């Protein structure tokens with residue numbers, strides 16, 4: 345689904361990531377950990393073609409990302425749901441319209457009932473008409489998850505999705521991600537939270553990738 | 568994305584970009600002011616064109632030589648005048664009017680029974696000049712020498728520089744319209760760039776959720792095109808009312824009172840609003856695609 349082949353990336357200075365080869369198989373669940381500034385967000389951006397590798401090849405749905413036009417990149421975003429670390433919304437539109445935004449820009453209408461169900465599923469049913477600036481950090485992260493999955497993507501990439509959540513809410517969000525994975529979605533979650541990873545491994549066979557010294561390795565079973 | 572599809576209502580696309588506030592008003596106002604000016608430039612150009620045509624027509628007409636001489640010398644001097652005229656460069660032909668023709672000319676004033684033979688009327692000699700014209704001062708001097716009773720009446724010649732000036736005025740009017748269109752394009756490009764820059768965050772979010780460039784650009788282009796169209800419509804209407812209200816005292820027949828639209832000429836200013844919309848469409852589309860590539 346997403347394959348890295350000897351990929352390197354640098355923002356212009358030294359190489360941030362190098363020699364990365366890995367595959368995210370369909371239906372797999374991965375965590376990505378590493379110190380702050382190690383390049384987790386950068387790795388995710390490479391996965392959804394926001395950034396292009398400075399060396400090596402990334403294959404996305406069987407196509408080299410270098411061969412993608414701007415429109416292809418836009419169309420790919422409809423197949424990959426992304427929860428960004430800094431959840432950005434259109435501040436002038438109510439939450440429900442923001443969650444439905446991927447459908448709107450794709451020229452597809454949304455069933456009002458589906459949207460209500462989805463908002464209820466992430467616990468935001470009562471906030472459908474609220475404007476994003478009035479939401480708490482946790483509410484924004486759940487809204488971002490809802491927006492990421494509304495198109496029914498094959499892949500879900502989440503960057504620190506529990507960064508602003510208390511433990512109870514984190515577990516709830518993890519449950520949502522596990523549910524999505526059980527429905528067959530490929531999931532990749534970047535997180536610092538080792539407790540969350542332990543909790544997940546108790547439920548599903550999640551694998552843990554660790555960024556260290558510019559490389560990404562499969563972490564040991566001790567986590 | 569074409570001009571007509573952009574004018575169709577599209578609430579969804581309108582909503583994803585927040586109202587752009589003053590840039591939109593600025594665009595509408597600019598389009599209105601420019602259209603207002605363009606109406607007057609157009610009126611000026613058309614009026615100058617009419618004037619140039621009328622005066623050039625007059626120039627094509629013939630000039631006349633009036634010859635007054637004692638009865639016994641008239642035929643001699645007529646022959647002398649014709650000789651001078653036919654040998655003057657720039658004059659293609661010359662002929663003396665017959666008595667019948669002279670009577671026909673005078674009839675409206677004196678009635679049909681005028682005894683032309685018995686009256687000491689001056690003889691009229693008509694001449695036709697070629698495009699380049701002739702040297703009037705030289706001709707006068709030669710006529711004075713050969714036929715003292717001959718007077719060259721070239722009342723239309725003084726209009727030649729005026730006809731040229733009117734022609735230039737028409738060109739200046741058209742040039743003004745071109746400049747107004749260019750200035751409008753520049754203003755709208757600036758306003759569109761400002762709106763795109765102010766909405767960089769919105770554009771980033773739209774790209775992240777899978778919006779294509781054409782979709783995002785459309786929201787902006789549509790807004791500016793509609794503003795330019797409505798602004799130009801208002802400006803054109805005001806300008807046309809202004810032109811229609813100009814006092815039309817035909818008596819003076821001067822240039823200013825001729826400043827207006829006549830007949831089908833009233834249709835021309837109606838092309839200004841669509842033209843403004845087209846200018847806005849092209850200008851915003853170009854800057855939107857450029858800016859989008861810059862931003863994401």
Ligand SMILES: Nc1ncnc2c1ncn2[C@@H]1O[C@H](COP(=O)(O)OP(=O)(O)OP(=O)(O)O)[C@@H](O)[C@H]1O
Nearest residue numbers: 355360378379380381382383384385386387429504
């Ligand atoms: N656009 C950019 N231009 C230049 N450098 C950047 C850019 N974005 C990130 N970086 C740098 O790249 C490094 C990795 O950033 P990244 O956001 O991928 O880290 P991270 O692992 O996600 O960190 P965190 O856990 O704090 O979110 C950081 O040192 C950061 O300063």
Ligand SMILES: [Mg+2]
Nearest residue numbers: 384385429503
């Ligand atoms: Mg990060």
